[in-house]
Amino acid sequence: MRCVDAIDSPLVAPVILAEKLSKTFRVKVREPGLAGAVSALVRPRYRDVHAVRDVSFAIAPGEIVAFLGPNGAGKTTTLKMLTGLLYPSGGRVEVTGFTPWTGGSPFKRRIALVLGNRQQLAWDLPAEETFQLNRAIYDIPDAAYRERLAELVALLGLAEVLDKPVRQLSLGERMKCELAAALLHRPAILFLDEPTLGLDVTAQDAIRRFLAEYRDRHGATILLTSHYMQDVTALALRVLIINRGRLLYDGLLGALVARIARVKRIELVLGVGVTAEALGRFGTVRSFRSPNAVLEVPREEAAATSARVLAALPVADLSIQDPPIEEVIRQAFAEGSEAET
Amino acid sequence: MTRARGWVGTYAALIRNAWLVDLQYRAAIGLWLLWGITEPAIALGIWWAIASGGPVGGYARADFARYFFALMLVNQLTIAWDSWYLDRWIREGDLNFRLARPLNPIHESIADNIAYKARSGGVILVLWLLVALVWPAVRLSFDPARWALTALAVLLAGAMRFFISFTTGLLAFWTTRASAVMELHAGLALFLAGRVAPLSLLPPALASVAGVLWFRGMISFPVELLTGAVHGASQIQRGFAEQMVWLGLWFAAYRLAWSRGVRQYGAVGG
Numbered sequence: 340m341r342c343v344d345a346i347d348s349p350l351v352a353p354v355i356l357a358e359k360l361s362k363t364f365r366v367k368v369r370e371p372g373l374a375g376a377v378s379a380l381v382r383p384r385y386r387d388v389h390a391v392r393d394v395s396f397a398i399a400p401g402e403i404v405a406f407l408g409p410n411g412a413g414k415t416t417t418l419k420m421l422t423g424l425l426y427p428s429g430g431r432v433e434v435t436g437f438t439p440w441t442g443g444s445p446f447k448r449r450i451a452l453v454l455g456n457r458q459q460l461a462w463d464l465p466a467e468e469t470f471q472l473n474r475a476i477y478d479i480p481d482a483a484y485r486e487r488l489a490e491l492v493a494l495l496g497l498a499e500v501l502d503k504p505v506r507q508l509s510l511g512e513r514m515k516c517e518l519a520a521a522l523l524h525r526p527a528i529l530f531l532d533e534p535t536l537g538l539d540v541t542a543q544d545a546i547r548r549f550l551a552e553y554r555d556r557h558g559a560t561i562l563l564t565s566h567y568m569q570d571v572t573a574l575a576l577r578v579l580i581i582n583r584g585r586l587l588y589d590g591l592l593g594a595l596v597a598r599i600a601r602v603k604r605i606e607l608v609l610g611v612g613v614t615a616e617a618l619g620r621f622g623t624v625r626s627f628r629s630p631n632a633v634l635e636v637p638r639e640e641a642a643a644t645s646a647r648v649l650a651a652l653p654v655a656d657l658s659i660q661d662p663p664i665e666e667v668i669r670q671a672f673a674e675g676s677e678a679e680t
Numbered sequence: 681m682t683r684a685r686g687w688v689g690t691y692a693a694l695i696r697n698a699w700l701v702d703l704q705y706r707a708a709i710g711l712w713l714l715w716g717i718t719e720p721a722i723a724l725g726i727w728w729a730i731a732s733g734g735p736v737g738g739y740a741r742a743d744f745a746r747y748f749f750a751l752m753l754v755n756q757l758t759i760a761w762d763s764w765y766l767d768r769w770i771r772e773g774d775l776n777f778r779l780a781r782p783l784n785p786i787h788e789s790i791a792d793n794i795a796y797k798a799r800s801g802g803v804i805l806v807l808w809l810l811v812a813l814v815w816p817a818v819r820l821s822f823d824p825a826r827w828a829l830t831a832l833a834v835l836l837a838g839a840m841r842f843f844i845s846f847t848t849g850l851l852a853f854w855t856t857r858a859s860a861v862m863e864l865h866a867g868l869a870l871f872l873a874g875r876v877a878p879l880s881l882l883p884p885a886l887a888s889v890a891g892v893l894w895f896r897g898m899i900s901f902p903v904e905l906l907t908g909a910v911h912g913a914s915q916i917q918r919g920f921a922e923q924m925v926w927l928g929l930w931f932a933a934y935r936l937a938w939s940r941g942v943r944q945y946g947a948v949g950g
Binding site: 364419422423424425426443444445447448450451452454457458459461463464468469471472473474475476477478504 | 686689690692693694696697700701704705773774776777779780781782783942943944945946
């Protein structure tokens, strides 16, 4: 399955353009045990791992795009090629007019990369020391630095944590400081790899609200990877789905749901005396814990079935929902894998 | 002018950060410094005992004292730990954010070296002056020209040891056993750079290997200059020429390893 929905050719010039991007790693193969270790030493064998294969997409300025895929799908590898950390094995990339791995300082001043499980903050020093260092590295004028820092501190609620050593901060506070450190030079494009990884619900929500606000204020383009579907639904209209190195889907999240989810869910709060069997006459009962129940019906029949349920059974409340986005994405991965085999 | 000011600002910020981090690890820094003093002090103790019956290979007890005090200072001013940092940055993915910044990571390492050497070298210098007050054997004659030449030799030796360390650290791009290469080099340097004995006391074959390779220029030549063990313009010129040739070759090796290495970097970790 390689689908493009709604967004394929941005009307404005894209700020990120990937054409047939590929990355193949050469990996040493070693049999287990002592004999395997000796044999690998004497006669090393290698195999090629195709981490990314012929991936193409274009992202317009100001877009927030989520990059989805299971572990090892190739999304972080793609992100690293877009930021110039990795040299691709094939294909072409252009980011804000630069080829990332040859763009040098002018390119790096226009982007920011935040890695959820790696930090640039000096562990033993207050975050403000890293901010000062970045001010020098990115050559940010004093007045601009003060203005931007004040804005980031206000948006991220950092006033209380700036002077504490980073090692004493909570995971959420650290991520907020990471974002502040990455945004002081006001990059045009943010590459975020799992920015909410391991954070509690409140901290995740704060990061999402901040990113949306930051994009609205400064028109930044954001490409993020995440395993948390709330990140995707809260931030990104458009998703790129990748699995086994291949791009499976590029388009609107809503269109993906309509394409993949052939059913709708009718969530009900039932009156007294309704049984699962009685409800089962209208569709598939996904869960039944009186008075709450979830009924699954073909997408195109959702409205008519709802009307029939309301007429036949005592119902206190009813709402029609798409299946959870996690399920839709899981199905997209599965269909992509089937299509490949 | 603006560009130069930008570099000065960047280096000032990097050195400031290095010192701030050092202040968090006062005990560790103290222990490293103690190690830097202990090794030559033990070597001096051994040679002091050996020379009790008279000079050894032209070195009397006082000569050994001056040699190892000079060694202590030169070693602290030229030592480089960068291979260990590079190895970790590459293997654990800490190089990632450094590559995403508009600053070659080597500048962070250079700034760290300046910060470390200014601090440790300063402490050793003060220590030497205090010992010299009560122990005439370690006093040096005041010869500004020789000291100036020593300063230049120390600068070249420091630069060379830095590029050796940085380049061997870059081997981590290709192998997970880069640290073994560093250990091997450190072991060879212990004998061939003059850390356990003046090179003139080594068996002739070993001393010639040290002279042909880069080891003498790493530590021994600046120490010989400072203590007056190397004489004559031609000998001094030869020492500098060797240092410059090897510095050039190690710099070329760094450039090659860096440009090839980043191309095949796996950028491990998120």
